[in-house]
Each structure stands twice: as C-alpha cells, then as structure tokens.
Amino acid sequence: MRESDLVLEYAVQARRALEAKGFQVRLTRQGNDNPSFDDRSAMANAQRGTVFVTLHVSSTGSPGTVRVYTMSDFPAAPNATGLIPWDRAQAPFLELSHRLGDLVQGQLTLQFKGSPNTAQPATVRQLRTTAAPAIAVEVSSILVEDPAELARMGTGITDAIARGVAAFRPIYDASPVPGAVP
Amino acid sequence: MSPRWRNRILGGLAIAVVGAAIYFPILKRRVQRAARLQQQSEEQARRELTLATPVSPGQPRVKSVLFWASSAEDGSLAPTTVELPLSNEPMLRAKQVLNTLLAGPVDAELRTLPPDAALLEFYLLPDGTGIADFSEALATSIPSGIQSEQLAADSIARTLEANVSQVQRLRILIHGQETETLAGHLDLTGTFVVNTKPSQAPGKTPLAPPTAGAAIPGNNAPAADKPPTSGAKERP
Numbered sequence: 554m555r556e557s558d559l560v561l562e563y564a565v566q567a568r569r570a571l572e573a574k575g576f577q578v579r580l581t582r583q584g585n586d587n588p589s590f591d592d593r594s595a596m597a598n599a600q601r602g603t604v605f606v607t608l609h610v611s612s613t614g615s616p617g618t619v620r621v622y623t624m625s626d627f628p629a630a631p632n633a634t635g636l637i638p639w640d641r642a643q644a645p646f647l648e649l650s651h652r653l654g655d656l657v658q659g660q661l662t663l664q665f666k667g668s669p670n671t672a673q674p675a676t677v678r679q680l681r682t683t684a685a686p687a688i689a690v691e692v693s694s695i696l697v698e699d700p701a702e703l704a705r706m707g708t709g710i711t712d713a714i715a716r717g718v719a720a721f722r723p724i725y726d727a728s729p730v731p732g733a734v735p
Numbered sequence: 736m737s738p739r740w741r742n743r744i745l746g747g748l749a750i751a752v753v754g755a756a757i758y759f760p761i762l763k764r765r766v767q768r769a770a771r772l773q774q775q776s777e778e779q780a781r782r783e784l785t786l787a788t789p790v791s792p793g794q795p796r797v798k799s800v801l802f803w804a805s806s807a808e809d810g811s812l813a814p815t816t817v818e819l820p821l822s823n824e825p826m827l828r829a830k831q832v833l834n835t836l837l838a839g840p841v842d843a844e845l846r847t848l849p850p851d852a853a854l855l856e857f858y859l860l861p862d863g864t865g866i867a868d869f870s871e872a873l874a875t876s877i878p879s880g881i882q883s884e885q886l887a888a889d890s891i892a893r894t895l896e897a898n899v900s901q902v903q904r905l906r907i908l909i910h911g912q913e914t915e916t917l918a919g920h921l922d923l924t925g926t927f928v929v930n931t932k933p934s935q936a937p938g939k940t941p942l943a944p945p946t947a948g949a950a951i952p953g954n955n956a957p958a959a960d961k962p963p964t965s966g967a968k969e970r971p
Contacts, residue, residue, distance in 0.1 A: 556879075590915070609920065611880025615808060622881050627925070640924075673810070675885045678915060678922040689920075691881045 570715035594682035605687035614693030621658040622675040642684040649686040657717030664709040800897040825901040847890035849876030863903030884921035
C-alpha cells in the first residue's frame, strides 16, 4: 500500500466523520495529484472560519501510535499594513492551533495507547503558510508488519479528529479576531 | 533397487537435511555479519572521501555533548557526553562535532542522521548564523516523516548549541542549495534557533520582508514578542 493512497483513504474517512458533525469539508487533493504546499494553503486561506488538518503516515515511530504537530513558535512580521506575509501566515494562529492540536491529540491518545498526551511543536512546511488553526496528524508507521492494520486504524483516527475539531468549535467561535484567543 | 540401498540413500538424505538445518542458521549469521561489515566499510570509505575536517590532535580532549535519539523511542533527544579534541576555532569546531554526530552513536538504532550523509561544509556568518551544507543523502536517506525530520534538525541544532556558542541560528543546505523541505515535511527555508542567549536573542534580529508570495488580510498576534524556544524556527 502506498502512503499517498492510505492518506487519501484517511482523508475521505475524515471528511465523512466531520460532515456527520455538521462541518463542511474540502480535500486539497482528490486523487494522486500532488498540489504544492502553497496551492493547498491557498485553498484553505481562501475560506473563512477554516481549520486545516494535514495527514501523514511516517516510516518511523512506535507502530500504532498517532502524533499531532503544530507549527513551532516563530515571530510574526511587523504589522505596518495589516497584511499577514504569506510565508508567516500561521503566526497569528499559533495559539489556536496549539489548542486544536491538544484537543485532537487528546482524542487520539484515548484510541491509540502510547501516543503523546499533547500536540508537539514542529516546523512543518505545510503549516507555515496556512492562515487558520492548523495541525499535522502523523500515523506511525508505514513499516508495520501487516499493512491492513494501518487501514483498520483509519476509523479511530478520523473519529478522533472529528471529535477534537468539534470540541474546538466553541473556542474558535468565541475568538473575536482570527489568531487572538480571548 | 534393493531395500538395503534404498535405506542407505534415505539415511544419507536424512543426514544431509539435519546437517543443512544445523548449518543454515550459522550460514545466515555469517552472511548477515559480512553484509554489516561491508556496509560499515562502504560507510567508512564514503566518510574518508568526504570528511575533509582535520581533527585537532594537539588540542586537549574536552567533554562534548552530542544529541542523538533517546532510547525511550518517544521522539525525543538524549545528551551523550564524549571526549573530543576540539578546535577553538568555531567553524572547525562545528565541523568536528557535526561529523561526530553523523558518525552516529554506539547504538545505531539511536541515530538521528542517515549513515551515508556527510557534512560538505560549515560556514559561520558574522551575525551568528551557521550554515551547514550536507550531502544529498541527508534528504534522500532519512526516513520520511515529521518526527524523523524534526529529530534530525533538532539533533544538529542542539549539538551546535551545546558545543559552539558562537552559532546563534542554523540554516541547513542540501548540496549547496536551499531546499523547501528536508524530506517532504520539515521546513528548511528558514533558520533554526540554536542559541537563545539574551544578549543575542534571535527574535531581536531584523526581519527581512517577505520575498515571495501574496499577502492576505488579517492581524498580527503577539507571537513576535515571544522568545523562540530551542529547536524552534524563525524566518530569515
């Protein structure tokens, strides 16, 4: 099983789980096309009230565990114009991303023992240009003895993501300005 | 064929099967050992070709702290103290510790960098930015994934932080080129914070205007006021 196929399968399942909770979902790819990081960010940044979830399967880590990453702290650019520079788009959303990440990670850890309790910081390229609460979810690992095991994890992963995003919704709604946690 | 000869042949076959069953695991171990030795010698040959960093035999051996993966397998790093004859010259010192980091720990499972990767050059700019130029193997041989890529960058940054105080931030190049990611996930377009000494806090360095891409409306949060944590990343 190829990683890209598995991730797409997870994404389709996540869409179903999120739609069941009343969210509108857009996938950044439909098949084996490979949009650039900026193309994916552009799709998310064009929406309002968005959260962004990027899914990955690693080739390391304890098999059967799932980690959530949020962008490491990095300084925002000076705000003279009121515009957010593209290459720092995530900076104003870091706090909200951490809260979303912790909520999703908490749900995942209930399902997958051995996963961390909180989201981890990482300098993920995809997250940097995303102007919304954004997390990366990485499943360990593509090297499991039985590839079907990864497919079976899909339901638990996507249900946990949907529950985490649903728990985040009131926090996001109560945030008056994007990026500012009340 | 007489029954006597048939029994002799069957007996011979049975002895051959038992012999093979005993010998096969021994042969397998020998093949594995030979493969390991060959891999080590290839790795050694590669290092000898690329490792142009002179050691400093005249220098006294000092305790150096290198960061490889923790045996807890939780995606964290653990410090290991080794005695090395390190140069006092920062660039040479950085090359020496990074080459030792690349050589790997005693337990190969705790490696953070691929065994065939090599440090091609290390530069130190006057503003404290260290530029580590690695061979392509760093990008092509590292296990793909956020965890493994972040661990690799963190091990480099923290090893420099512990041993070369002049390096304030780190930029990683692959074969002399700036690349967007290490192996598809970790952002390499900016610099990694190495040393967060208050006197030269990276967050207080002038920020260059964005060089590419559009801008989107919004507000800036107070993230700029936060001192970056070790291993965090800042834009140039």
